[in-house]
Amino acid sequence: MHKGKVHKFGDDVNTDEIIPARYLNTTDRGELASHCMEDADPRFAKKVKPGDIMVAGKNFGCGSSREHAPIAIKAAGVSCVIAESFARIFSRNSINIGLPIIESPEASERIKNGDIVSVDTVKGSIKNITRKEKYAFEKYPPFMRKIIKAGGLMEKIKRR
Amino acid sequence: MTKKTNSMPYTITEKILLRHTKLKTIHPGEFINAKVDICLGNDITAPFAIEEFEKLNLRDVFDKKKIVLVPDHFAPAKDMKSANQCKILANFAKKHGIKNYFEVGRMGIEHVLLPEMGLVVPGDAVIGADSHTCTYGALGAFSAGVGSTDLAAAYATGECWFKVPESIKFIFSGRLNKWVGGKDLILHTIGDIGVDGALYKAMEFCGPVIEILPMDDRLAMCNMAIEAGGKSGIIAPDKITKKFVKEALTFGKKHGVGQNRRGRFYLSDPGAKYSKVYEYDVRKIEPVVACPNLPSNVRPVKQLKGISINQAVIGSCTNGRISDLRLAARILRGKKVNSAVRLIVIPGTQAVYLQAVREGLAKIFVEAGGVFSTPTCGPCLGGHVGILAEGERAVSTTSRNFIGRMGHVKSEVYLSNPAVAAASAIKGRIAHPEEVL
Numbered sequence: 001m002h003k004g005k006v007h008k009f010g011d012d013v014n015t016d017e018i019i020p021a022r023y024l025n026t027t028d029r030g031e032l033a034s035h036c037m038e039d040a041d042p043r044f045a046k047k048v049k050p051g052d053i054m055v056a057g058k059n060f061g062c063g064s065s066r067e068h069a070p071i072a073i074k075a076a077g078v079s080c081v082i083a084e085s086f087a088r089i090f091s092r093n094s095i096n097i098g099l100p101i102i103e104s105p106e107a108s109e110r111i112k113n114g115d116i117v118s119v120d121t122v123k124g125s126i127k128n129i130t131r132k133e134k135y136a137f138e139k140y141p142p143f144m145r146k147i148i149k150a151g152g153l154m155e156k157i158k159r160r
Numbered sequence: 161m162t163k164k165t166n167s168m169p170y171t172i173t174e175k176i177l178l179r180h181t182k183l184k185t186i187h188p189g190e191f192i193n194a195k196v197d198i199c200l201g202n203d204i205t206a207p208f209a210i211e212e213f214e215k216l217n218l219r220d221v222f223d224k225k226k227i228v229l230v231p232d233h234f235a236p237a238k239d240m241k242s243a244n245q246c247k248i249l250a251n252f253a254k255k256h257g258i259k260n261y262f263e264v265g266r267m268g269i270e271h272v273l274l275p276e277m278g279l280v281v282p283g284d285a286v287i288g289a290d291s292h293t294c295t296y297g298a299l300g301a302f303s304a305g306v307g308s309t310d311l312a313a314a315y316a317t318g319e320c321w322f323k324v325p326e327s328i329k330f331i332f333s334g335r336l337n338k339w340v341g342g343k344d345l346i347l348h349t350i351g352d353i354g355v356d357g358a359l360y361k362a363m364e365f366c367g368p369v370i371e372i373l374p375m376d377d378r379l380a381m382c383n384m385a386i387e388a389g390g391k392s393g394i395i396a397p398d399k400i401t402k403k404f405v406k407e408a409l410t411f412g413k414k415h416g417v418g419q420n421r422r423g424r425f426y427l428s429d430p431g432a433k434y435s436k437v438y439e440y441d442v443r444k445i446e447p448v449v450a451c452p453n454l455p456s457n458v459r460p461v462k463q464l465k466g467i468s469i470n471q472a473v474i475g476s477c478t479n480g481r482i483s484d485l486r487l488a489a490r491i492l493r494g495k496k497v498n499s500a501v502r503l504i505v506i507p508g509t510q511a512v513y514l515q516a517v518r519e520g521l522a523k524i525f526v527e528a529g530g531v532f533s534t535p536t537c538g539p540c541l542g543g544h545v546g547i548l549a550e551g552e553r554a555v556s557t558t559s560r561n562f563i564g565r566m567g568h569v570k571s572e573v574y575l576s577n578p579a580v581a582a583a584s585a586i587k588g589r590i591a592h593p594e595e596v597l
């Protein structure tokens with residue numbers, strides 16, 4: 001269960017906006033978090049609070065394969081990302097590192113910036129506390145659930 | 161093998177993936193673990209993978225011959241932090257006896273280097289922690305960009321998880337117009353279907369135009385499959401592929417890479433299923449430019465002639481090959497770069513560099529008033545060797561024009577083919593090659 005304030009973004013948010021390449025010369029998670037979303041919203045890293053939720057339009061995380069993008073989002077304290085759709089590599093990177101991502105066109109359209117939202121990934125429901133609305137979403141397929149349940153791909157491999 | 165693939169009609173992509181599993185059949189949408197032939201990492205993505213792999217405390221990687229490490233993004237190291245990232249790669253290669261680590265002086269932009277060295281052959285399943293890994297589809301290989309954790313997992317297991325993609329077929333017919341190449345075909349396609357038009361899909365390029373398209377143009381096309389959201393791009397391997405791979409294997413051996421694989425030439429079956437089919441008459445396609453801030457924002461060069469530029473970049477994993485430099489040199493020969501423009505030419509690899517010197521192309525660029533750089537991804541991702549200041553504008557043969565991609569968030573990138581970039585450098589504004597010849 002995740003609950004937090006929503007930071008809303010548009011369509012086709014790319015990984016250069018999530019974490020600009022000029023900061024890719026490090027693997028320090030805290031440093032990456034401090035520049036999270038810098039080119040889309042320079043104040044984001046300062047205003048985001050632990051547990052907050054990002055909501056975006058279609059094709060979130062398009063562009064480069066940099067895992068620094070979901071790492072920066074996770075390290076910034078974001079509890080989950082909801083979007084109409086996700087770019088492929090961003091999507092697999094998020095699952096591999098255990099950042100919950102949820103595809104819900106309905107939630108993406110209805111949720112507004114600043115709303116308070118709670119997400120139940122087990123039941124597959126999103127509750128908009130501000131607007132008193134509920135949105136459903138498709139649960140992960142079993143293959144992906146196994147990776148998420150293990151705590152990420154490397155944890156799954158350790159168990160093997 | 162034949163038994164496995166004759167059971168039902170498959171696309172090339174499905175055949176290659178099936179071949180890399182123990183499964184008897186394969187279906188789009190299915191999750192699989194597939195063996196990989198090559199796993200690639202660079203100075204940005206490999207450090208995370210190495211960190212994760214070392215946490216497993218394994219003595220060895222799954223197969224040191226199948227791991228390729230190329231410091232190319234911020235190399236030659238642009239600053240101390242980047243130098244440290246490169247050092248992590250070098251140390252890891254040394255520790256695990258990985259021969260395919262390409263140090264500065266022997267390296268190149270990864271997606272130009274690997275095909276050139278014969279490291280990827282038709283029928284391979286390749287993963288790379290770099291989104292443009294889809295480039296190798298031009299060789300008839302399944303090739304997809306993944307993340308650092310995927311790479312770490314592959315270092316340990318030799319496998320990667322995939323959702324078997326549906327394929328989209330793109331048929332190109334007609335005769336190419338002058339100055340139109342693979343870059344224009346792919347930009348036109350992305351402009352048509354959008355930056356998520358092929359999300360999670362394999363993009364299969366075919367038709368009479370593709371059948372005679374030179375390898376460098378095929379590589380440029382598959383390279384940008386990711387800009388349409390594609391998982392991979394692929395072109396059926398043929399005579400052109402066979403000749404290219406044969407030469408590459410010889411070249412690789414000469415440089416100590418020594419691959420002894422000829423590859424497997426898969427073709428899509430007549431009854432193979434495609435989620436969509438697009439047909440393009442290339443006679444209608446002119447040289448195009450993708451305007452800021454998405455690669456899908458495509459317009460004909462002729463409509464953009466009023467746009468002044470500060471910089472022209474010719475290079476990258478999209479257009480840093482010898483035929484790209486030849487094309488640019490043909491435009492720039494005996495001409496001068498506009499006084500308000502910085503021309504930066506970056507050959508993709510040391511071999512491309514040397515060939516450009518031998519053929520006198522380097523001389524043409526320098527005499528025109530341009531820079532001829534050592535291979536690096538450099539400015540493409542706003543790394544180094546040509547970062548844009550606030551309000552500046554570049555025409556570039558690279559693959560992305562996102563906000564702030566080449567520098568300041570208020571700078572702009574226009575994507576084009578090498579001939580358009582060269583003509584624009586001379587004119588000081590976006591220009592059609594026929595304006596300067």
